[in-house]
Amino acid sequence: MPLLHLCFYSSYALSSLGLAFHRTHLISALLCLESMMLSMYLALSIWPVENQTASPTLIPILMLTFSACEAGTGLAMLVASTRTHGSDHLHNLNLLQC
Secondary structure, three states: OOHHHHHHHHHHHHHHHHHHHOOOEHHHHHHHHHHHHHHHHHHHHHHHHHOOOOOOOOHHHHHHHHHHHHHHHHHHHHHHHHHHHOOOEHHHOOOOOO
């Protein structure tokens, strides 16, 4: 396995492990999601170069667009939960109380 693939796989795996184990604050979960999206974007951007494709693909641009939408939605949820519950701790959020 090339070193570049190992870097992409390890960054994605570390981001998903961070999302699984550090679930105390909503902002840390959002940062882990953003790092997952960044590693996927970089892997999709390097993919046409590795395959020696002449035309650039549209997939990395779409991935970046969805990542920006996800970040905006996550920050809106962070602001809304901080205003209603007083903090961004995930244990304060309960769907039965909303």
